[in-house]
Amino acid sequence: MRIIDCIDKKVEKLPLTTEEIHFVVENYTNGRIPDEQMAALLMAVRLNGMDDRETADLTYAMMHSGDVVDLSGIDGVKVDKHSTGGVGDTTTLVIAPLVAACGGVVAKMSGRGLSFTGGTIDKLESFPGLNVEQSPDQFLRIVNEVGVAVIGQSGNLVPADKLIYALRDVTGTVRSIPLIASSIMSKKLAAGSDAIVLDVKTGNGAFMRTTKEAIDLARLMVALGKHLDRSVTAVVTDMNQPLGMAIGNALEVREAIELLSDRIAPEDPLFRLCLTLGAEMLMLSGLAQNKEEATDRLQEAIISGAGLAKFKAMVKAMGGDERYCDPYQINELCKVEKKVQVYVSNAGIIQAMDTEELGKAAQVLGAGRARKEDPIDPAVGIMMHVRVGDSVSQDTPLCTLYINDETNEQDSINRVLSAVQIGSTPLEKFPLIYEIIRGEDV
Ligand code: URA
Numbered sequence: 001m002r003i004i005d006c007i008d009k010k011v012e013k014l015p016l017t018t019e020e021i022h023f024v025v026e027n028y029t030n031g032r033i034p035d036e037q038m039a040a041l042l043m044a045v046r047l048n049g050m051d052d053r054e055t056a057d058l059t060y061a062m063m064h065s066g067d068v069v070d071l072s073g074i075d076g077v078k079v080d081k082h083s084t085g086g087v088g089d090t091t092t093l094v095i096a097p098l099v100a101a102c103g104g105v106v107a108k109m110s111g112r113g114l115s116f117t118g119g120t121i122d123k124l125e126s127f128p129g130l131n132v133e134q135s136p137d138q139f140l141r142i143v144n145e146v147g148v149a150v151i152g153q154s155g156n157l158v159p160a161d162k163l164i165y166a167l168r169d170v171t172g173t174v175r176s177i178p179l180i181a182s183s184i185m186s187k188k189l190a191a192g193s194d195a196i197v198l199d200v201k202t203g204n205g206a207f208m209r210t211t212k213e214a215i216d217l218a219r220l221m222v223a224l225g226k227h228l229d230r231s232v233t234a235v236v237t238d239m240n241q242p243l244g245m246a247i248g249n250a251l252e253v254r255e256a257i258e259l260l261s262d263r264i265a266p267e268d269p270l271f272r273l274c275l276t277l278g279a280e281m282l283m284l285s286g287l288a289q290n291k292e293e294a295t296d297r298l299q300e301a302i303i304s305g306a307g308l309a310k311f312k313a314m315v316k317a318m319g320g321d322e323r324y325c326d327p328y329q330i331n332e333l334c335k336v337e338k339k340v341q342v343y344v345s346n347a348g349i350i351q352a353m354d355t356e357e358l359g360k361a362a363q364v365l366g367a368g369r370a371r372k373e374d375p376i377d378p379a380v381g382i383m384m385h386v387r388v389g390d391s392v393s394q395d396t397p398l399c400t401l402y403i404n405d406e407t408n409e410q411d412s413i414n415r416v417l418s419a420v421q422i423g424s425t426p427l428e429k430f431p432l433i434y435e436i437i438r439g440e441d442v
């Protein structure tokens with residue numbers, strides 16, 4: 001078999017066989033296929049696509065390119081969740097413990113922030129002492145004892161994706177629906193859970209800029225799960241403004257703790273999305289028959305404090321100082337040298353927000369990295385005070401910047417001001433949840 005023949009076939013819009021796809025993944029991962037040939041093949045895929053069978057074969061081959069986590073030592077249905085990445089998106093920190101408080105089993109591997117988007121692992125590291133790198137034995141022990149653990153992705157999980165993703169990033173081949181679906185699903189499947197709820201973001205703070213693209217991606221990932229014997233539900237959700245009000249690591253942890261302490265209103269988008277995703281996780285786990293029952297149980301776990309207790313137990317089991325899992329104490333981790341409020345110069349109604357730019361405004365303050373090796377300052381970031389459709393004037397701040405290093409203060413302010421579009425038209429509220437796609441829908 002030769003890679004050049006695979007490239008030719010894809011250029012001619014012909015499907016690759018299962019054997020050809022395995023050959024490509026295996027030999028690119030072990031270094032026998034050079035970058036230039038793999039890049040040519042990826043570009044042909046980006047332009048000519050792949051059918052569902054090819055995408056399933058690619059996912060399977062990538063999934064088996066490294067370790068596949070065995071969670072069979074943990075009783076019960078293991079349920080995972082994944083977000084395709086957004087800004088102010090703190091759902092994992094809320095839902096993982098809430099679902100555990102309702103009897104679910106959450107053994108989750110998460111990532112760090114990528115570009116302008118935040119990552120759960122960076123957020124968890126806001127807790128002094130918390131170690132996100134747990135051995136497989138420790139991971140299983142914590143999940144068995146607490147019902148939930150969220151740790152960093154192990155070193156040899158889907159090495160094929162690490163290599164292919166890095167190549168896609170520099171060859172204009174990221175935005176291909178089959179390539180994104182296989183990249184995400186190979187990692188989720190290798191992480192070993194029985195059931196997976198996907199939060200597929202759409203909008204100006206997401207990879208998928210249109211709802212149609214997001215729905216296509218969501219359907220494909222649900223179909224891939226079905227093909228490979230896992231229960232998958234995808235929820236397509238809005239990312240045309242930050243989901244929560246906090247953008248930054250300890251700030252987002254604080255918002256999650258406030259939600260788990262029943263201090264956030266049920267109409268709040270972060271609250272609503274957490275309940276929607278959590279309900280799908282309970283249903284896939286067989287712990288609730290329908291949405292109403294699932295939602296009631298999640299709400300009870302907030303009101304009783306059972307969800308917060310799980311969060312605290314998880315932080316403690318991972319070596320973190322659990323005293324900060326309290327809506328007052330957590331403020332200590334959000335202390336900064338300086339807070340700056342940002343105001344608009346003209347009164348009006350917020351017409352739109354450039355969500356990616358708001359993510360970058362927090363990133364330049366030190367909440368995210370510009371390069372892989374950059375440190376993160378957990379305390380810094382942005383607290384938004386307004387949402388799209390809100391009225392603002394010269395004396396109502398758009399947001400408060402939390403700053404420790406003034407170097408990029410002006411850059412951050414400029415980004416916030418350029419991100420928020422003010423006009424005079426009153427706006428209809430736009431949807432938070434566009435579509436829910438379950439196994440039976442594909
Ligand atoms: N996230 C992934 O893990 N892979 C992609 O290709 C895109 C987003």
Ligand code: CA
Nearest residue numbers: 231438439440
């Ligand atoms: Ca189903």
